[in-house]
Amino acid sequence: MDEIGLSVKNLSVYYSDRPAVKNVSLDFAAKQVTALIGPSGCGKSTFLRSLNRMNDLIPTSKVTGEIWIKEDDINSPSTDVVSLRQKIGMVWQRPNPFHKSIYENIAFGPRYHGVKNKKQLDQIVEESLTRAALWDETKDRLHHSALTLSGGQQQRLCIARSIAVQPDIILMDEPASALDPVSTAKIEELIGELKQDYCIIIVTHNMYQAARVSQKTAFFLLGELVEYDATDKMFTNPQKAETSDYISGRFG
Protein backbone atom coordinates (compact mmCIF):
# COMPACT_ATOMS: atom_id res chain seq x y z
CA MET A 1 0.00 0.00 0.00
CA ASP A 2 1.28 3.49 -0.89
CA GLU A 3 1.97 5.95 1.92
CA ILE A 4 -1.22 7.93 2.63
CA GLY A 5 -1.08 11.72 2.29
CA LEU A 6 -4.68 12.47 3.21
CA SER A 7 -7.51 10.25 4.35
CA VAL A 8 -11.16 11.19 3.85
CA LYS A 9 -13.87 9.34 5.75
CA ASN A 10 -17.60 9.72 5.16
CA LEU A 11 -17.34 13.29 3.95
CA SER A 12 -20.56 15.08 3.07
CA VAL A 13 -20.93 18.73 2.14
CA TYR A 14 -24.25 20.56 2.04
CA TYR A 15 -25.32 23.97 0.77
CA SER A 16 -28.39 25.07 2.73
CA ASP A 17 -29.07 21.40 3.53
CA ARG A 18 -28.82 20.35 -0.13
CA PRO A 19 -26.08 17.73 -0.44
CA ALA A 20 -23.31 18.48 -2.97
CA VAL A 21 -20.91 15.76 -1.77
CA LYS A 22 -22.38 12.55 -0.39
CA ASN A 23 -20.60 10.33 2.08
CA VAL A 24 -17.27 10.11 0.25
CA SER A 25 -14.40 8.04 1.67
CA LEU A 26 -11.01 7.75 0.00
CA ASP A 27 -7.30 7.76 0.78
CA PHE A 28 -4.96 9.98 -1.25
CA ALA A 29 -1.47 8.61 -1.71
CA ALA A 30 1.49 10.80 -0.72
CA LYS A 31 3.85 11.65 -3.58
CA GLN A 32 1.29 10.88 -6.23
CA VAL A 33 -1.12 12.87 -8.33
CA THR A 34 -4.82 12.08 -7.97
CA ALA A 35 -7.23 13.49 -10.54
CA LEU A 36 -10.84 14.26 -9.61
CA ILE A 37 -13.06 13.99 -12.67
CA GLY A 38 -16.78 14.10 -13.36
CA PRO A 39 -19.43 16.19 -15.14
CA SER A 40 -20.09 19.79 -14.26
CA GLY A 41 -21.87 20.17 -10.93
CA CYS A 42 -20.94 16.72 -9.61
CA GLY A 43 -19.20 18.26 -6.58
CA LYS A 44 -15.48 18.04 -7.49
CA SER A 45 -14.64 21.62 -6.55
CA THR A 46 -16.77 21.47 -3.41
CA PHE A 47 -14.97 18.30 -2.37
CA LEU A 48 -11.55 19.82 -3.14
CA ARG A 49 -12.30 23.03 -1.25
CA SER A 50 -13.44 21.10 1.79
CA LEU A 51 -9.99 19.46 2.02
CA ASN A 52 -8.41 22.64 3.38
CA ARG A 53 -11.55 24.11 4.94
CA MET A 54 -12.12 26.69 2.20
CA ASN A 55 -15.80 25.79 2.40
CA ASP A 56 -15.86 27.44 5.83
CA LEU A 57 -15.91 30.71 3.92
CA ILE A 58 -19.34 29.90 2.42
CA PRO A 59 -21.93 30.64 5.12
CA THR A 60 -24.59 28.25 3.74
CA SER A 61 -22.19 25.33 3.58
CA LYS A 62 -22.01 22.54 6.15
CA VAL A 63 -19.39 19.78 6.19
CA THR A 64 -19.66 16.45 8.03
CA GLY A 65 -17.19 13.58 8.21
CA GLU A 66 -13.48 13.34 8.82
CA ILE A 67 -10.39 14.37 6.88
CA TRP A 68 -7.14 13.10 8.37
CA ILE A 69 -3.68 14.44 7.63
CA LYS A 70 -1.33 12.26 9.65
CA GLU A 71 -2.72 12.41 13.22
CA ASP A 72 -4.88 15.50 12.74
CA ASP A 73 -8.55 15.67 11.82
CA ILE A 74 -8.89 18.74 9.61
CA ASN A 75 -12.56 19.15 10.50
CA SER A 76 -11.94 19.20 14.23
CA PRO A 77 -13.03 22.54 15.76
CA SER A 78 -9.59 22.80 17.40
CA THR A 79 -7.75 22.77 14.06
CA ASP A 80 -5.78 25.95 13.43
CA VAL A 81 -6.99 26.82 9.92
CA VAL A 82 -4.02 29.07 9.13
CA SER A 83 -1.44 26.37 9.79
CA LEU A 84 -3.71 23.86 8.04
CA ARG A 85 -3.56 25.96 4.86
CA GLN A 86 0.21 26.05 5.22
CA LYS A 87 0.20 22.23 5.11
CA ILE A 88 -2.41 22.07 2.35
CA GLY A 89 -1.84 24.66 -0.37
CA MET A 90 -4.31 25.61 -3.08
CA VAL A 91 -3.88 26.66 -6.69
CA TRP A 92 -6.98 28.08 -8.35
CA GLN A 93 -8.36 27.94 -11.86
CA ARG A 94 -7.28 31.50 -12.66
CA PRO A 95 -3.86 32.65 -11.52
CA ASN A 96 -4.35 35.01 -8.59
CA PRO A 97 -0.98 36.55 -7.69
CA PHE A 98 -0.97 39.30 -5.07
CA HIS A 99 -0.65 42.80 -6.53
CA LYS A 100 2.94 42.86 -5.33
CA SER A 101 6.36 42.07 -6.73
CA ILE A 102 7.33 38.57 -7.83
CA TYR A 103 9.65 38.39 -4.80
CA GLU A 104 6.96 39.51 -2.36
CA ASN A 105 4.46 36.98 -3.70
CA ILE A 106 6.81 34.20 -2.62
CA ALA A 107 8.22 35.79 0.54
CA PHE A 108 4.81 36.73 1.94
CA GLY A 109 3.86 33.27 3.25
CA PRO A 110 7.20 32.33 4.87
CA ARG A 111 7.43 35.81 6.43
CA TYR A 112 3.88 35.45 7.78
CA HIS A 113 4.90 32.14 9.30
CA GLY A 114 7.90 33.69 11.05
CA VAL A 115 10.86 33.76 8.65
CA LYS A 116 12.37 37.23 9.07
CA ASN A 117 15.97 36.75 7.93
CA LYS A 118 16.52 38.37 4.52
CA LYS A 119 19.09 35.80 3.36
CA GLN A 120 16.77 32.97 4.31
CA LEU A 121 13.88 34.64 2.48
CA ASP A 122 16.07 35.17 -0.59
CA GLN A 123 16.91 31.50 -0.53
CA ILE A 124 13.27 30.43 -0.20
CA VAL A 125 12.31 32.71 -3.10
CA GLU A 126 15.03 31.26 -5.32
CA GLU A 127 14.26 27.65 -4.36
CA SER A 128 10.52 28.03 -4.79
CA LEU A 129 10.82 29.73 -8.17
CA THR A 130 13.34 27.11 -9.27
CA ARG A 131 11.01 24.28 -8.20
CA ALA A 132 8.21 25.95 -10.15
CA ALA A 133 10.46 26.20 -13.24
CA LEU A 134 10.22 29.99 -13.16
CA TRP A 135 13.58 31.12 -11.78
CA ASP A 136 15.35 31.62 -15.11
CA GLU A 137 12.47 33.71 -16.42
CA THR A 138 12.22 35.91 -13.32
CA LYS A 139 15.62 36.14 -11.63
CA ASP A 140 16.39 39.50 -13.28
CA ARG A 141 13.00 41.02 -12.48
CA LEU A 142 12.18 39.81 -8.99
CA HIS A 143 11.07 43.25 -7.89
CA HIS A 144 8.77 43.84 -10.84
CA SER A 145 5.05 43.43 -10.34
CA ALA A 146 3.79 39.84 -10.58
CA LEU A 147 1.10 41.21 -12.87
CA THR A 148 3.73 41.81 -15.57
CA LEU A 149 4.07 38.03 -15.98
CA SER A 150 2.10 36.08 -18.60
CA GLY A 151 -0.90 34.01 -17.46
CA GLY A 152 1.12 30.78 -17.54
CA GLN A 153 3.99 32.39 -15.63
CA GLN A 154 1.52 33.79 -13.09
CA GLN A 155 0.12 30.30 -12.54
CA ARG A 156 3.64 28.91 -12.00
CA LEU A 157 4.22 31.81 -9.59
CA CYS A 158 1.10 30.75 -7.67
CA ILE A 159 2.48 27.21 -7.51
CA ALA A 160 5.83 28.61 -6.29
CA ARG A 161 3.93 30.63 -3.68
CA SER A 162 2.24 27.51 -2.36
CA ILE A 163 5.54 25.58 -2.29
CA ALA A 164 7.29 28.38 -0.36
CA VAL A 165 5.53 27.49 2.90
CA GLN A 166 6.51 23.81 2.61
CA PRO A 167 3.12 22.13 2.30
CA ASP A 168 2.55 18.37 2.33
CA ILE A 169 -0.37 18.56 -0.05
CA ILE A 170 -1.21 20.82 -3.01
CA LEU A 171 -4.80 21.13 -4.19
CA MET A 172 -5.30 22.32 -7.77
CA ASP A 173 -8.67 23.31 -9.19
CA GLU A 174 -8.36 23.13 -12.99
CA PRO A 175 -4.99 24.92 -12.83
CA ALA A 176 -4.46 25.01 -16.60
CA SER A 177 -7.97 25.66 -17.86
CA ALA A 178 -7.31 29.37 -18.43
CA LEU A 179 -3.98 28.77 -20.19
CA ASP A 180 -2.79 28.22 -23.76
CA PRO A 181 -1.46 24.78 -24.82
CA VAL A 182 2.22 25.68 -24.30
CA SER A 183 1.62 27.03 -20.78
CA THR A 184 -0.61 24.03 -20.06
CA ALA A 185 2.19 21.66 -21.07
CA LYS A 186 4.57 23.50 -18.70
CA ILE A 187 2.12 23.22 -15.82
CA GLU A 188 1.62 19.50 -16.51
CA GLU A 189 5.38 18.96 -16.63
CA LEU A 190 5.72 20.84 -13.36
CA ILE A 191 3.02 18.70 -11.72
CA GLY A 192 4.98 15.64 -12.81
CA GLU A 193 8.10 17.02 -11.09
CA LEU A 194 6.32 18.12 -7.92
CA LYS A 195 4.74 14.75 -7.26
CA GLN A 196 8.16 13.51 -6.12
CA ASP A 197 7.65 15.60 -2.98
CA TYR A 198 3.96 16.34 -2.59
CA CYS A 199 0.54 14.73 -2.54
CA ILE A 200 -1.22 16.53 -5.40
CA ILE A 201 -4.98 16.49 -5.89
CA ILE A 202 -6.18 18.05 -9.12
CA VAL A 203 -9.65 18.74 -10.47
CA THR A 204 -9.71 18.59 -14.24
CA HIS A 205 -12.32 18.52 -16.99
CA ASN A 206 -9.72 17.37 -19.45
CA MET A 207 -9.62 13.57 -19.65
CA TYR A 208 -6.33 13.64 -21.55
CA GLN A 209 -4.83 15.78 -18.84
CA ALA A 210 -6.07 13.42 -16.12
CA ALA A 211 -4.53 10.51 -18.03
CA ARG A 212 -1.24 12.38 -18.57
CA VAL A 213 -0.62 13.75 -15.09
CA SER A 214 -2.24 11.45 -12.54
CA GLN A 215 -1.50 8.04 -11.09
CA LYS A 216 -4.94 7.70 -9.47
CA THR A 217 -8.31 8.95 -10.62
CA ALA A 218 -11.56 9.44 -8.72
CA PHE A 219 -14.77 9.73 -10.74
CA PHE A 220 -17.62 11.69 -9.17
CA LEU A 221 -21.26 11.76 -10.24
CA LEU A 222 -24.09 13.68 -8.54
CA GLY A 223 -21.98 14.18 -5.43
CA GLU A 224 -21.05 10.52 -5.07
CA LEU A 225 -17.71 8.85 -5.60
CA VAL A 226 -18.51 6.28 -8.28
CA GLU A 227 -15.07 4.80 -8.88
CA TYR A 228 -11.52 5.31 -7.62
CA ASP A 229 -8.59 3.43 -9.07
CA ALA A 230 -5.22 3.60 -10.77
CA THR A 231 -5.53 6.02 -13.68
CA ASP A 232 -4.32 3.57 -16.34
CA LYS A 233 -6.87 0.99 -15.17
CA MET A 234 -9.65 3.53 -14.93
CA PHE A 235 -9.04 4.74 -18.49
CA THR A 236 -8.63 1.34 -20.07
CA ASN A 237 -10.84 -0.92 -17.99
CA PRO A 238 -13.28 0.99 -15.78
CA GLN A 239 -15.41 -1.18 -13.53
CA LYS A 240 -18.59 0.88 -13.59
CA ALA A 241 -20.74 1.62 -16.64
CA GLU A 242 -21.10 5.31 -15.59
CA THR A 243 -17.32 5.73 -15.54
CA SER A 244 -16.98 4.13 -18.94
CA ASP A 245 -19.75 6.34 -20.37
CA TYR A 246 -18.17 9.49 -18.97
CA ILE A 247 -14.63 8.69 -20.05
CA SER A 248 -15.74 7.75 -23.53
CA GLY A 249 -17.59 11.08 -23.81
CA ARG A 250 -21.12 9.67 -23.81
CA PHE A 251 -22.20 12.32 -21.30
CA GLY A 252 -20.87 15.25 -19.30
Ligand SMILES: Nc1ncnc2c1ncn2[C@@H]1O[C@H](COP(=O)(O)OP(=O)(O)OP(=O)(O)O)[C@@H](O)[C@H]1O
Ligand atom coordinates in the same frame (compact mmCIF):
# COMPACT_ATOMS: atom_id res chain seq x y z
N1 LIG B 1 -21.50 28.48 -3.01
C1 LIG B 1 -22.47 27.61 -3.35
N2 LIG B 1 -23.72 27.78 -2.88
C2 LIG B 1 -24.71 26.92 -3.22
N3 LIG B 1 -24.56 25.84 -4.01
C3 LIG B 1 -23.33 25.64 -4.50
C4 LIG B 1 -22.24 26.49 -4.21
N4 LIG B 1 -21.13 26.01 -4.84
C5 LIG B 1 -21.53 24.91 -5.50
N5 LIG B 1 -22.85 24.68 -5.31
C6 LIG B 1 -23.65 23.56 -5.86
O1 LIG B 1 -23.04 22.35 -5.46
C7 LIG B 1 -23.04 21.41 -6.52
C8 LIG B 1 -21.60 20.98 -6.83
O2 LIG B 1 -20.91 22.11 -7.36
P1 LIG B 1 -19.34 22.08 -7.63
O3 LIG B 1 -18.95 23.44 -8.11
O4 LIG B 1 -18.66 21.53 -6.46
O5 LIG B 1 -19.27 21.03 -8.83
P2 LIG B 1 -18.12 20.76 -9.87
O6 LIG B 1 -18.17 19.31 -10.17
O7 LIG B 1 -16.84 21.31 -9.38
O8 LIG B 1 -18.62 21.59 -11.12
P3 LIG B 1 -17.77 22.32 -12.27
O9 LIG B 1 -17.01 21.24 -12.93
O10 LIG B 1 -18.83 22.93 -13.16
O11 LIG B 1 -16.90 23.35 -11.61
C9 LIG B 1 -23.75 22.08 -7.69
O12 LIG B 1 -25.11 21.70 -7.68
C10 LIG B 1 -23.61 23.56 -7.38
O13 LIG B 1 -24.68 24.28 -7.91
